[in-house]
Amino acid sequence: MMLVRRDADDIREIRPRAALGALIVVCTMLVLVVRLYQLQILRGDVYVVQSIANFRKSLFVPADRGVIKDSKGRTLVDNRPSFDVFLTPAFCKGKERDEVIEKLQDYLHLGQDDVERIKSDYQKSWFS
Known part of the structure; x- marks a missing residue:
């Protein structure tokens, strides 16, 4: 209890x-x-x-390395701007992809061979 x-x-x-x-x-x-x-x-x-x-962010990085020369004064390495364009399959599908490639062809003055190569590389990267 x-x-x-x-x-x-x-x-x-x-x-x-x-x-x-x-x-x-x-x-x-x-x-x-x-x-x-x-x-x-x-x-x-x-x-x-x-x-x-x-x-998406554009970033300017100055190349302050200078010119590299050999012992005889010949230029081995020079600074040149380089521009890269990336087409990400996850963000660009179907008809949109073709429109983007068409605009890139106009902006970058690409030939038809370049466009076909881009399309085949795009397919490989998406399905591999």
């Missing part, structure tokens, strides 16, 4: 602490849900714009 009463007393002592712990967990979850709502729903457009701006 005494054992049952002691267990009931222990439960009465633990119950307020458990309620306080549950309240803290619920409040924390509520704060997180409100913050997620604020970030995703209310300010989501701002973060989409920032994400797109961070995705």
